[in-house]
Amino acid sequence: MFGFSFDPNLSKEEFYKELTKTLRALVSGQRDLITNLANASSLIYHALNSLNAFKTKPVNWAGFYLTAKDNASLLRLGPFQGKVACTEIKFGRGVCGAAASTGKTQVVPNVHDFPGHIACDSSSVSEIVVPIVSPASGRVLGVLDIDDEGPEAFGEADKAGLETVVQILLESCDWTE
Amino acid sequence: MFGFSFDPNLSKEEFYKELTKTLRALVSGQRDLITNLANASSLIYHALNSLNAFKTKPVNWAGFYLTAKDNASLLRLGPFQGKVACTEIKFGRGVCGAAASTGKTQVVPNVHDFPGHIACDSSSVSEIVVPIVSPASGRVLGVLDIDDEGPEAFGEADKAGLETVVQILLESCDWTE
Numbered sequence: 498m499f500g501f502s503f504d505p506n507l508s509k510e511e512f513y514k515e516l517t518k519t520l521r522a523l524v525s526g527q528r529d530l531i532t533n534l535a536n537a538s539s540l541i542y543h544a545l546n547s548l549n550a551f552k553t554k555p556v557n558w559a560g561f562y563l564t565a566k567d568n569a570s571l572l573r574l575g576p577f578q579g580k581v582a583c584t585e586i587k588f589g590r591g592v593c594g595a596a597a598s599t600g601k602t603q604v605v606p607n608v609h610d611f612p613g614h615i616a617c618d619s620s621s622v623s624e625i626v627v628p629i630v631s632p633a634s635g636r637v638l639g640v641l642d643i644d645d646e647g648p649e650a651f652g653e654a655d656k657a658g659l660e661t662v663v664q665i666l667l668e669s670c671d672w673t674e
Numbered sequence: 675m676f677g678f679s680f681d682p683n684l685s686k687e688e689f690y691k692e693l694t695k696t697l698r699a700l701v702s703g704q705r706d707l708i709t710n711l712a713n714a715s716s717l718i719y720h721a722l723n724s725l726n727a728f729k730t731k732p733v734n735w736a737g738f739y740l741t742a743k744d745n746a747s748l749l750r751l752g753p754f755q756g757k758v759a760c761t762e763i764k765f766g767r768g769v770c771g772a773a774a775s776t777g778k779t780q781v782v783p784n785v786h787d788f789p790g791h792i793a794c795d796s797s798s799v800s801e802i803v804v805p806i807v808s809p810a811s812g813r814v815l816g817v818l819d820i821d822d823e824g825p826e827a828f829g830e831a832d833k834a835g836l837e838t839v840v841q842i843l844l845e846s847c848d849w850t851e
Binding site: 529535563577578 | 676678700704706708709710712713716717720737740742750751752753754755756757758759760761762
């Protein structure tokens with residue numbers, strides 16, 4: 498049994514310091530990609546929602562899309578927490594597709610204002626998507642996608658913290674290209 | 675967006691008829707194993723918890739363990755919904771391991787009475803585990819595991835319904851052996 502708890506009053510900066518420490522412990526001794534992404538989704542989802550900062554605007558989806566092995570410009574749904582989701586997203590389409598095609602983190606205060614937004618869950622309002630970029634080849638291997646029911650849930654601290662989360666997952670899992 | 679809703683008053687027999695119909699629609703046109711198991715976990719978790727039958731004793735974990743490619747007697751965590759879980763379970767250990775080693779569905783009214791039970795989440799009381807058996811080779815490819823916070827949450831109707839769910843996933847996904 499792997500237990501964790503976070504002080505709900507942590508600032509986001511303090512929270513991500515704790516989260517990344519917990520994630521390192523969670524994936525230590527295990528390199529299977531799907532196993533680690535499944536547990537990482539659960540950790541991120543439940544940890545964020547334990548914070549007071551997310552009490553009135555909960556995270557409703559947290560998980561991964563992975564670049565398809567048979568199509569280098571297609572994302573396919575990977576492990577996640579939340580409601581049933583879109584199975585495929587083309588690079589360039591919506592917020593996930595923008596992160597995949599640019600290789601840059603997308604922080605979207607209100608998805609309804611985002612051109613080409615794909616509504617997988619109508620209760621999502623704000624979103625952050627961090628691309629997973631291979632340090633060896635520079636290829637985008639997938640994205641970490643988090644949706645929230647309120648506007649402007651994510652900012653610079655989330656971007657920095659979740660980019661570190663992706664870095665840990667890049668180092669700790671066996672990714673295939 | 676893939677929407678679904680179930681009448682909360684359905685009997686379990688009626689519910690599983692609806693659930694399997696919804697699952698067939700959800701996986702149609704998609705054969706990626708991880709994508710389909712991720713969405714199936716979410717469908718099962720949210721659908722069961724929408725029923726009045728599970729109102730006082732909610733499902734707290736629903737997902738998959740897959741037989742490791744590098745060790746034919748080891749289960750590794752796959753896509754799921756719920757709290758962070760054990761990453762590896764040996765065939766023969768606990769309820770998941772019993773399903774994997776016998777190839778038979780395990781319906782456990784109270785996990786605390788089950789010899790060798792592995793507590794991934796202390797709030798789990800009852801559990802059902804359905805093995806995923808290759809029709810070609812007879813090998814166990816993984817298990818579908820569902821935990822509930824109350825005792826005796828699962829019975830014959832769940833066993834029959836969830837064995838059909840596994841059958842659909844065997845037919846609709848590209849499994850590798």
